[in-house]
Amino acid sequence: MSVNGDDNRLPKVEQVPLIIDAEFTENETINNSSDNFNEVKTQQTNRPLDLPFSTPTPDGRARIVTVINQKxxxxxxxxxxxxxxxxxxxxxxxxxxxxxxQGNCATGLGVDKSKVKHTTRDLILSPETAVSARHATAVDGLHMIVGDRSLVGLEQEMLRQLGRERRLAEALEPLLPHYDIVIIDTPPSLGLVTINALVASDGVLIPVQTEYFALEGLAMLAGTIREVRNLLNPRLGVDGVLLTMHANTLLNNQVASEILEHLPEFVIQPAIRRNIKLAEAPSHGVPIHLHDPNSNGGQDYQGVSNSLEQRWGLI
Ligand SMILES: Nc1ncnc2c1ncn2[C@@H]1O[C@H](COP(=O)(O)OP(=O)(O)OP(=O)(O)O)[C@@H](O)[C@H]1O
Ligand SMILES: [Mg+2]
Known part of the structure; x- marks a missing residue:
């Protein structure tokens, strides 16, 4: 094929008709005095940290809560x-x-991943596996659907599917009357699987480490939540912001006060203190209340669970 235009298969640029759009010609008159012009100037934009409140759970089914932070x-x-x-x-x-x-929930709840047949990937791709994908854990009354490496690549597979953002919501539907609460753990990214979790959810719970950049991360997440709410799930709201790995340092305290100042009604008390027992517990395949309930970490998660039980209408 010739480079200098002998080949006529592609139209020469100058032969392509120009698109003349009245809105963009020099003759356009700008009407500074009209009310419309004013409207644009004064139109409300969302402040970066505007978080929508969540609403109560509909009767007769579990509340679905996604624990999320892209950090x-x-x-x-x-x-x-x-x-x-x-x-x-x-x-x-x-x-x-x-x-x-990463599949860390299974390890921390004492579930042997090698023995699991159906995972969250199967749940999303084949919703009929929902009932058989649930597994018992080290805790009575707590079931789980395991995540594992098979979730890598799922986003690519889903791209070809219709209604790809709602797959998880639809798959969870038949399970909801059998539970009081469904809690979804998400990866540190805002990909299609995380969007599926948000579309399925009534509320989100945002753990925030009280370190530098926490507020910037929160602002980015707030944008995603607003977008999902506007486009895909108008029910979605924020159930709470949880301060994590908090230590009594100047920086941690400064960041905590800043978050409290910006989002007073969202912060859940108490803050979770940095505590080695919380990091040790997963290596024993148990949660903190079976490892060391009286540790700082054990007490803080009890306190937070008290607050959430109320917020989620469980008591
Ligand atoms: N309050 C705490 N005190 C001490 N260590 C903690 C505390 N909370 C979590 N950890 C430890 O910090 C590490 C990160 O915690 P975790 O895995 O819960 O974070 P994550 O947000 O789920 O991470 P990822 O984004 O990779 O999924 C883990 O080793 C965990 O045991
Ligand atoms: Mg994790």
Missing amino acids: GGVGKTTTVINISSQLALRGHRVLVVDADS
């Missing part, structure tokens, strides 16, 4: 493991869905 290592999985087991210990029927390919 890695902030305590999402630790929060899922320990809040879900605290609530099950109090007699609530709880289902954990691990939507993270």
Whole structure:
């Protein structure tokens, strides 16, 4: 094929008719005095940290809550493991869905991943596996659907599917009347699997490590939540912001006060203190209340579970 235009298969640029759009011609008159112009200027834009409130759970079915923060290592999985087991210990029927390919919830709840047949990937791709994908854990009344490496690549597979953002919501539907609360753990990214979790959810719980950049991360997440709410799930709101790995340092305290100042009605008390027992417990395959309930970490997750039990209308 010739480079200098002998080949006529592609139209020459100058032969392509120009698109003349009245809106963009020089003759356009700008009407500074009209009300419309004013409207644009004064139109409300969302402030970066505007978070929508969540609403109560509809009667007769489980509340679905996604634990989310696109920042890695902030305590999402630790929060899922320990809040879900605290609530099950109090007699609530709880289902954990691990939507993270790291699959750490299984380890922390004493489930042997090598023996699991159906995982969260199967749940999303073949909703009919929902009932058989649930597994018992180290805690009575707490069931889980295991996440594992098979979730890697799922996003690519889903791209070809219709209704790809709602697959998880639809798959969970038949399970909801059998539980009081469903808690979804998410990976540190805002990909399609995480969006599926948000579309399925009534509320989100946001663990935030009280470190520098926490507020920037929160602002980014707030944008995603607003977008999902506007486009895909108008029910979605924020159930709470949980301060994690908190130590009594100047920086941790400064960041905690800043978050409290910006989001007073969302912060859940108490803050979770940095505590080695919380990091040790998964290596024993148990949550903190079976490892060391009286540790700082054990007490803090009990306190937070008290607050959430009320917020979630479980008592
Ligand atoms: N309050 C705490 N005190 C001490 N260590 C903690 C605390 N919370 C979590 N950890 C430890 O910090 C590490 C990260 O926690 P975790 O895995 O819960 O974070 P994550 O947000 O789920 O991470 P990822 O984004 O990779 O999924 C883990 O080793 C965990 O045991
Ligand atoms: Mg995690």
